[in-house]
Amino acid sequence: MLTMIRIKIIIPVSDYEKVNRYYKDVLEFELQDDLFFLPNGARDVALKLLIVDAASRETSSHRRHFPIFSFVIHSNFLSYCDNLMSRGAVFESVISHPGGYYARLSDPEGNQFEIECENFDEINGAPDPSNWPVYKRY
Template sequence: MMAPVKIIIPVADYEKVERYYKDVLQFELQEDLFFLPNGARDVALKLLIVDAASRETSPPRRHFPIFSFLLHSNFMSYCDKLMSRGAVFESVISHPGGYYALLSDPEGNQFEVECENFDEVNEGVDPFSWPFYKRY
């Protein structure tokens, strides 16, 4: 198997962000790499410790997602589970092509989750109660 592509995530508080990706988002941690919860093994996240002062100035704060990943189904249930564990959502959007969510980690690094399938096992999830939910 080839080595995965690594996405570097700059962090000042390694332990806090490690717990977030592992416990809240349930990414799989192997050695020092986090693998996406969709089962993909060709891409991994690697946390890189940077001091807080340099994180604010060099490189400039990101205003776009660092990475995105695709779910195949059960998007609303997935988002609901993440919220119950404390995930920070910027937005969740339902549009004619599927679903989109924008999330942030504890240090403000943003990422996206997408799903092109409206199939849902748990019909009891009510996204209209979420303040960040929009339907187009």
């Protein structure tokens, strides 16, 4: 039985199988009962893919490219992003700023989401992000 879901985020997709594989295999979100759960262990937020017609999707407000959701990880941000990149995650930006880290990613259909971290700690040493084309430091 699922825990009480307080927030369900609907993600519009036209290629359900492709996006389903991306969230499950590339991003390693947990799939349970047709819902995805964030990799940070939160069980009160779930994502649901909703199939929409590709032609209507292109002309709808869904294509405005604003983040659909964001989530927080507590440490190892650069290692986490490096791992996602090695599996094919599409990053729009990765930013280091005085308050921590921020990244914006896209799924295969252009739905954007964000990852945040307020901690610079890396348990096993951080990869060097300076060679990532999307990396900026402020």
